[in-house]
Amino acid sequence: MQWRNLVFAVAFAVLGGCTQAPVDWALNDVTGHLPDLEFELIGDNGKPINEDAFAGKVVILFFGFAHCPDVCPLTMSRLHRALVEVGDAAKDVRIAFVSVDPKRDTPEILHRYVRAFDKRAVGMTGTPTQLRDMTKRYRAVFDLEEPDASGNYAVSHSAAIYLFDREGNARLLGTANAGVADIAHDLSLLLKEPSA
Amino acid sequence: MKFAQFVGWIVLAVASVAASAADGTSSETARGQAAMLRVDHAWVRKLPAPLPNGGYAVLRNTGDKPAMLVGVESEHYGHAMLHRSDDSSGVSTMHHVESLRIPAHGEVVLKPGGYHLMLMHPTGELAVGQDVMLVLRFEDGSTLDVSFAVRDATGAKESAK
Numbered sequence: 001m002q003w004r005n006l007v008f009a010v011a012f013a014v015l016g017g018c019t020q021a022p023v024d025w026a027l028n029d030v031t032g033h034l035p036d037l038e039f040e041l042i043g044d045n046g047k048p049i050n051e052d053a054f055a056g057k058v059v060i061l062f063f064g065f066a067h068c069p070d071v072c073p074l075t076m077s078r079l080h081r082a083l084v085e086v087g088d089a090a091k092d093v094r095i096a097f098v099s100v101d102p103k104r105d106t107p108e109i110l111h112r113y114v115r116a117f118d119k120r121a122v123g124m125t126g127t128p129t130q131l132r133d134m135t136k137r138y139r140a141v142f143d144l145e146e147p148d149a150s151g152n153y154a155v156s157h158s159a160a161i162y163l164f165d166r167e168g169n170a171r172l173l174g175t176a177n178a179g180v181a182d183i184a185h186d187l188s189l190l191l192k193e194p195s196a
Numbered sequence: 197m198k199f200a201q202f203v204g205w206i207v208l209a210v211a212s213v214a215a216s217a218a219d220g221t222s223s224e225t226a227r228g229q230a231a232m233l234r235v236d237h238a239w240v241r242k243l244p245a246p247l248p249n250g251g252y253a254v255l256r257n258t259g260d261k262p263a264m265l266v267g268v269e270s271e272h273y274g275h276a277m278l279h280r281s282d283d284s285s286g287v288s289t290m291h292h293v294e295s296l297r298i299p300a301h302g303e304v305v306l307k308p309g310g311y312h313l314m315l316m317h318p319t320g321e322l323a324v325g326q327d328v329m330l331v332l333r334f335e336d337g338s339t340l341d342v343s344f345a346v347r348d349a350t351g352a353k354e355s356a357k
Contacts, residue, residue, distance in 0.1 A: 064288075066243075066247055067247060067248055068288075068290070069241065069243060069247070069248040069249050069250035069312075069314060069315070070250045070279070070281045070290060070308055070309065070312050070314075071281045071283060071288045071290065071308070071309055072288075073241055073243065073250065073308070073349060073350075073351070074308040074309050076349070076350070077308075077349070077350040077351055080350050081350070109244070109246075109247065112244035113243060113244060113247060113349075116242075116243060116244055116348070116349035116350075117349050117350055141287060145289075148292070150275060152275075152316060154289065154290040154291065156287050156288060156289040156290075157287065157288055158286065158287055158288075159283040159286055159287060159288040160286070175283075175286065176283045176286075176288060176309075177283070177309075
């Protein structure tokens with residue numbers, strides 16, 4: 001038994017010696033656990049958009065809705081500040097804001113909404129089927145709540161942010177409360193990775 | 197009986213007109229719960245019209261009794277109410293709140309991700325840097341006019357505090 005443990009220990013030591021030091025991510029490393037960036041949606045210019053629009057970019061994906069005056073702006077503001085902290089390299093980052101409320105969030109409103117936060121933000125939405133497909137793919141949930149007397153309704157949605165590398169691989173997952181410094185830290189590391 | 201009720205009504209109506217005349221048109225001389233409230237760091241997050249805005253502030257109750265905030269109104273918004281966001285479960289939700297209790301000698305912070313004013317249907321495009329007047333309404337009918345600074349979408353600060 002002890003001999004076997006020793007073999008494992010040696011094997012790990014050798015492997016450890018061969019590979020690079022593990023990267024110290026601030027957010028949750030989900031490499032290999034979530035699908036690559038892939039989607040069919042409608043962009044904030046009203047035209048169909050897919051993952052090709054983000055080729056070679058580090059992407060932050062986030063589900064929300066524009067008639068959300070509180071939590072979504074809080075997250076969008078944090079993402080904006082993280083990009084400011086990253087500096088010049090952030091020109092290769094895109095914030096992909098997917099509205100799960102296509103009824104109210106027209107491409108025009110979405111465009112103005114995301115651009116109010118950051119010029120590197122892209123608004124997207126889709127048909128109910130497209131949105132179900134995409135949220136299912138990333139294990140996100142959303143729900144349109146009952147409208148009130150004036151027809152206003154809230155939308156509950158997954159609060160997570162997803163980070164994809166330049167190859168479109170899902171790499172990191174952050175909560176709605178992920179700190180600006182943590183997001184900036186991980187973005188900087190992703191941006192430094194060589195692109196194939 | 198009916199006539200007496202009617203007379204009572206008229207008397208009340210006249211009395212309230214007299215009271216508002218004495219007070220002036222604004223609630224500068226706030227009474228009741230409103231008079232005990234001190235509001236600081238009041239700001240609204242401007243989003244492009246017609247999208248709703250969020251309103252934030254620190255509400256301090258200097259009185260010996262709790263104050264209950266029950267509503268908000270403004271000529272700058274078609275409809276406004278108290279809301280609360282919650283993402284403790286990993287899913288962001290937002291709900292209407294009927295009232296918000298500000299304890300005696302205590303404070304409540306309206307801040308992003310928590311209690312906030314949901315300001316819907318802006319009547320026009322606001323400019324960052326301008327002030328908008330919101331009227332906070334309390335359980336006892338008293339009201340308080342509060343000037344809120346308009347900030348851009350990202351907000352100058354993340355928290356009202």
